[in-house]
Amino acid sequence: MPRVWGKAKRRVTRFWNGLREWCGDSAYENYRKSAMRRGQKSVLSPAEFYVEQLNKKYSQPNRCC
Amino acid sequence: MKRILQIVIWASLAVVAATALATIALHRGEPISATWFVLAAVCSYLVAYRLYSAFIAAKLLVLDNTRATPSERRDDGRDFVPTNKWVLFGHHFAAIAGPGPLVGPTLAAQFGYLPGTLWLIAGAAFAGCVQDFVILFCSIRRDGKTLGEMARVEVSRRGGFIAQLAVLSIMVILLGVVALVIVNALKSSPWATFTLSATIPVALLLGVYLRYLRPGRVLEASLMGVVLVLFAVVAGQWVADSAWWSRVFTLSGLALTIAIIVYGFAASALPVWLLLAPRDYLSAFIKAGAIFSLAAGILFVRPHILMPPLTRFVDGNGPVFAGRIFPFCFITIACGAISGFHSLISSGTTPKMIQRESHARFIGYGAMLLESFVGVMAMVAACAMTPGVYFAINSPAQIVGAAPEAAAQTISNWGYPLSAATMAGLAHSVGEQTLWNRAGGAPSLAVGMAQIFSTTVGGERLLSIWYHFAIMFEALFILTVLDAGTRVGRFMIQELLGRVWKPIGRLNWYPAILLSSAMIVGAWGYFLYQGVVDPLGGINSLWPLFGISNQLLAAVALVVATTILLKMGRLKWISVTLLPMAWLVVITMTASYQKIFSANPRIGFLSFADALAAQIAAGQIPAAKIAETQRVIFNQRLDAVVTGVLAVMILVLLGEAIVQWHAILSRGKEPVLHETPYVATQWAEGD
Numbered sequence: 001m002p003r004v005w006g007k008a009k010r011r012v013t014r015f016w017n018g019l020r021e022w023c024g025d026s027a028y029e030n031y032r033k034s035a036m037r038r039g040q041k042s043v044l045s046p047a048e049f050y051v052e053q054l055n056k057k058y059s060q061p062n063r064c065c
Numbered sequence: 066m067k068r069i070l071q072i073v074i075w076a077s078l079a080v081v082a083a084t085a086l087a088t089i090a091l092h093r094g095e096p097i098s099a100t101w102f103v104l105a106a107v108c109s110y111l112v113a114y115r116l117y118s119a120f121i122a123a124k125l126l127v128l129d130n131t132r133a134t135p136s137e138r139r140d141d142g143r144d145f146v147p148t149n150k151w152v153l154f155g156h157h158f159a160a161i162a163g164p165g166p167l168v169g170p171t172l173a174a175q176f177g178y179l180p181g182t183l184w185l186i187a188g189a190a191f192a193g194c195v196q197d198f199v200i201l202f203c204s205i206r207r208d209g210k211t212l213g214e215m216a217r218v219e220v221s222r223r224g225g226f227i228a229q230l231a232v233l234s235i236m237v238i239l240l241g242v243v244a245l246v247i248v249n250a251l252k253s254s255p256w257a258t259f260t261l262s263a264t265i266p267v268a269l270l271l272g273v274y275l276r277y278l279r280p281g282r283v284l285e286a287s288l289m290g291v292v293l294v295l296f297a298v299v300a301g302q303w304v305a306d307s308a309w310w311s312r313v314f315t316l317s318g319l320a321l322t323i324a325i326i327v328y329g330f331a332a333s334a335l336p337v338w339l340l341l342a343p344r345d346y347l348s349a350f351i352k353a354g355a356i357f358s359l360a361a362g363i364l365f366v367r368p369h370i371l372m373p374p375l376t377r378f379v380d381g382n383g384p385v386f387a388g389r390i391f392p393f394c395f396i397t398i399a400c401g402a403i404s405g406f407h408s409l410i411s412s413g414t415t416p417k418m419i420q421r422e423s424h425a426r427f428i429g430y431g432a433m434l435l436e437s438f439v440g441v442m443a444m445v446a447a448c449a450m451t452p453g454v455y456f457a458i459n460s461p462a463q464i465v466g467a468a469p470e471a472a473a474q475t476i477s478n479w480g481y482p483l484s485a486a487t488m489a490g491l492a493h494s495v496g497e498q499t500l501w502n503r504a505g506g507a508p509s510l511a512v513g514m515a516q517i518f519s520t521t522v523g524g525e526r527l528l529s530i531w532y533h534f535a536i537m538f539e540a541l542f543i544l545t546v547l548d549a550g551t552r553v554g555r556f557m558i559q560e561l562l563g564r565v566w567k568p569i570g571r572l573n574w575y576p577a578i579l580l581s582s583a584m585i586v587g588a589w590g591y592f593l594y595q596g597v598v599d600p601l602g603g604i605n606s607l608w609p610l611f612g613i614s615n616q617l618l619a620a621v622a623l624v625v626a627t628t629i630l631l632k633m634g635r636l637k638w639i640s641v642t643l644l645p646m647a648w649l650v651v652i653t654m655t656a657s658y659q660k661i662f663s664a665n666p667r668i669g670f671l672s673f674a675d676a677l678a679a680q681i682a683a684g685q686i687p688a689a690k691i692a693e694t695q696r697v698i699f700n701q702r703l704d705a706v707v708t709g710v711l712a713v714m715i716l717v718l719l720g721e722a723i724v725q726w727h728a729i730l731s732r733g734k735e736p737v738l739h740e741t742p743y744v745a746t747q748w749a750e751g752d
Contacts, residue, residue: 021148022155023283023346034142046280054337056144059556059572060211061232061409063345063549065165065239065400065615 027053075115082108086186089374090179096369099445102178103364106186106441110434113190118198118430125630125638126202128422133746135208136418145209148418150427156418158432159349160410161197162356164243164543165400165615166440168506171513172608173397174447174455175385179374180394181444188395188402189437192645196619198429199626199642200408204416205425206740212412216625218739219632221721227714228621229557232409234711235614236554237585239406240329241592242611243543245603248321248593249505250536255314256301256496256529257536258321262314263297264347264541265328271343287346291354294347294541298534305496318597325547326590332548333555333582341548348545355514355538359442362517372448372455377479384460385504386605387667388659392652396612401440403645405618407433420748446513447506453483454491454500458509461602462502469501496529504602507543511535554585595700598693605667606704613656613708617715620649624722631729632736650719657712661705670705674698 020026028046035043044052085105089097122128139145148156173181204210210218213232217225251258271290275282304310316324332341381389386397400406411429419425447455456476457465465472469485476483492500495515500508515531523531556572558581563570569577596603623646630639663669666676677698680686686694728734 018149018152018155020284021152023287023349025282025284027146028281030146031142034140034146038141047276050275050281051336051338053143054342057414058337058341058549058552060413061236061406061550061553062160062413063546064161064163064404064406064410065243065546065611 024053075112078108079112082112086183089182092374096371098367098369099363099449100367102182102370102441102445105182106438109186109190110438113194114431114434117190118194118426121195121198121430121638121641122423122426125635125641126199126425128202128425130421130423131745132422133744133748134205134419134421135416135741136420137746137748138741138744139208139417144414145417147420150420150424153415153418153420153424154428154432157410157415157428158435159352160413160415161400161404161407161432162352162436162439163400163406163546164246164507164539165404165406166436167443167510167539168246169398169401169608169612170440170444171447171506171510172385172459172604173394174372174444175376175378175383175459176390176394177375177379178370178372178444178448180379180390181398182441184394184398185401185437185440185444188398189433189440192619192648193401193403193407193437194430194433195641195645196403196405196622196626197407197411197433198425199630200622201411201416201419201425201429202422203626203629204412205419205422208741209414209417210412212408212622212625215412215629216621216718220625220628220718220725224625224718224721227718228625231405231614231618231621231711231714233554233557233561234707234714235406235611235618236550236557237588238592238607238611238614238707240547240550240554240589241596242604242607243546244322244325244329244589244593245596245607246505246507247325247540247543247547248318248597249503249602249604250507250511250540251316251321252318252503253315253499254497254536255311256305256533257540258314258316259304259310260294260297260301260533260537261540261544263300264294264344264537264544265340267293267297268340268344268347271346272339275343276338283346286343287350290343290347291350294351294537295534298530298537301533302496302529322590322593322597325593326586328544329547329551329590330582330586333551333586334578337552341552344541345545345549348542351538352542355535356439356442359446359514359517360438362514362521363442363445366517366520368445368449368517368520370445370448371450372452376452381665381668384456384464386608387665388609388656392656392659393609395652396609396616396656398440399612399615399619401437401443403616403619403649405615405620405622408618408622421746443510446510446517450509450513450516451481451483451487453477453481454487454512455509456481457483457488458500458503458512459506460502461504461600461605463600463602465502467502472501494525494528495532497532502602504604506604507536507539511539551582551585551589554589555581558584595697595703598697599700600697601667606670606701609656609660610704610708613653613660614711616649616653617711620646620653620715621718623649624718628722628725629738631726632738634736636730650715653715654712657708660708670701670708674701674705677701 028049085101088101136145136147170181213225213228216228267290271286275286379390453476465475473483473485511532514535515528518531519528559570596607623642627642664672666673677694729736
């Protein structure tokens with residue numbers, strides 16, 4: 001039983017993380033991690049990063065007919 | 066043993082697919098169950114994915130997982146972000162799935178269920194998925210370059226310019242025609258107009274929340290927004306029931322045209338975080354929910370298909386749009402079978418986020434299969450309603466007559482029995498004043514969806530709520546295409562004009578923003594206006610124009626793909642891209658020729674203009690209507706010119722490409738491939 005529970009919990013967690021990544025909730029966390037990995041000193045604030053991402057996303061075709 | 070079992074399983078799936086396809090193709094007489102459509106589509110997709118896409122990956126593209134993708138080499142956490150393949154599949158699917166796979170099959174149902182269904186399944190497997198997959202691969206190998214950039218570098222400078230121009234043209238026509246679909250869905254419908262209007266303040270609220278209160282917390286904000294939008298669907302009934310509010314939200318076609326043009330301008334000129342992005346989030350969640358609910362509803366209800374496999378309108382005299390199955394079925398259903406617009410997504414953000422080359426098969430080929438399935442579901446929803454009702458909703462008054470009794474008689478005379486009382490009862494049960502003459506696909510699809518949903522949950526009692534939910538779902542993501550497309554169009558215009566006068570190209574200079582927004586909105590707004598005043602309902606002229614431009618862009622993408630593959634020395638399997646390209650060139654050229662020169666005034670732009678001019682000359686048009694008729698004549702001639710220019714563009718690009726191909730094949734010129742140099746991946750196999 002605990003094994004089944006553990007497996008189910010892992011799957012739910014994976015789904016939840018995937019959903020957060022799909023809708024963009026975890027984008028800032030990923031950006032911070034990437035910046036730290038590359039030793040970048042100045043990072044954008046969550047609001048600055050959010051606006052910058054949107055401006056980039058909606059400057060090229062990103063929604064089809 | 067395992068291998069034998071696999072062979073048995075795949076062979077069985079192929080047999081089921083063939084049986085289901087044969088059943089829907091050969092069935093005559095009694096209505097057929099929608100289960101056959103689901104079986105035919107799903108089994109065909111599985112076999113196509115397992116065999117054809119694997120063949121393309123292994124033999125044509127030779128995908129290489131030892132090669133680092135752009136997201137690994139250039140990982141910056143902003144543009145280039147390594148992304149899990151399931152998440153990226155979701156991103157890619159959300160980007161490619163728009164209103165096209167819902168509206169196109171609904172309109173093409175006038176030929177009967179068979180031509181459209183076969184084209185959706187075969188077109189996706191052999192053309193649409195191939196285009197998306199190959200262009201994604203080409204872009205990955207070029208650091209995420211766009212289709213226009215690849216055309217310029219791999220074909221010719223002129224090719225790049227044509228691709229850019231084709232993108233701008235398709236954008237303008239697409240936005241005009243999808244806006245027309247909304248106008249026809251909301252016209253004289255206070256409930257639907259209120260619900261859609263309510264999404265604007267909801268989006269503004271979310272915009273402020275996401276920008277200032279909880280930056281980037283999309284999930285929680287979207288959930289709040291979805292609840293508010295669903296509440297607006299219910300509240301719409303109170304608006305429709307109130308005499309005063311109902312008057313406020315009952316708008317004519319022209320009033321809605323002005324409102325949508327103003328909205329498009331605002332969405333383009335305002336900061337993106339305020340209106341456009343939050344509406345997109347709302348739309349993405351509701352779109353995903355509605356599509357999965359429709360699939361589940363069809364599987365649960367298993368409705369019977371009441372439309373015959375082929376209707377009498379295969380002769381080209383259809384009331385929804387005129388023209389024979391060939392070529393018009395193949396340009397009416399673009400998205401769902403093959404859509405050139407997808408090549409822009411496949412060469413946009415997706416190649417910058419893909420982790421491994423092998424994921425391109427799942428994301429490029431797989432996501433398009435899913436979109437095709439959405440198209441098949443739309444076909445099922447449209448064909449599950451009584452054919453008489455379908456034609457009543459989708460035929461313009463000029464064809465069937467304005468009075469309900471006369472219109473019902475006309476449709477009954479076609480062999481699809483219908484009474485005016487049936488339409489009045491249906492309109493009443495979905496909470497509308499009328500459902501006559503609502504061409505555009507959205508209302509008939511909403512009726513089909515509402516019937517399926519209400520059979521699953523709520524019964525007759527909830528039919529009106531489900532109908533308005535379906536209208537809101539369609540209109541919401543059409544508006545998302547509209548505002549996102551307007552903004553991209555604005556950038557394109559700024560880039561083009563910026564070459565002439567630099568300040569116009571500055572993205573943060575407000576006079577340039579306002580001018581370019583006005584230009585792009587003015588361009589698609591003009592097509593919308595001409596659709597609204599068109600005596601044949603607009604869809605008859607504009608949807609084929611949109612289909613031609615979209616398929617033209619697909620031909621451009623496949624020309625670029627074929628050129629790159631020839632440069633890679635993949636001549637042996639070049640038919641994989643060459644055949645769909647040739648097919649697209651043939652259908653777009655034939656459709657363009659017929660739309661310009663056909664002697665049938667319902668098909669040919671010029672003959673319709675000439676017929677109207679002759680009526681004016683013969684004094685058959687009342688004096689009060691002469692100016693309006695002259696505008697229609699001008700519009701028809703303008704559409705003929707636009708169609709001609711689109712056709713010439715593809716011929717020029719094709720000519721450029723053929724010169725290149727000849728040089729490569731005759732070894733007159735050493736092919737130069739502009740791929741990013743090979744860098745070995747640092748990631749372990751399981752990463």
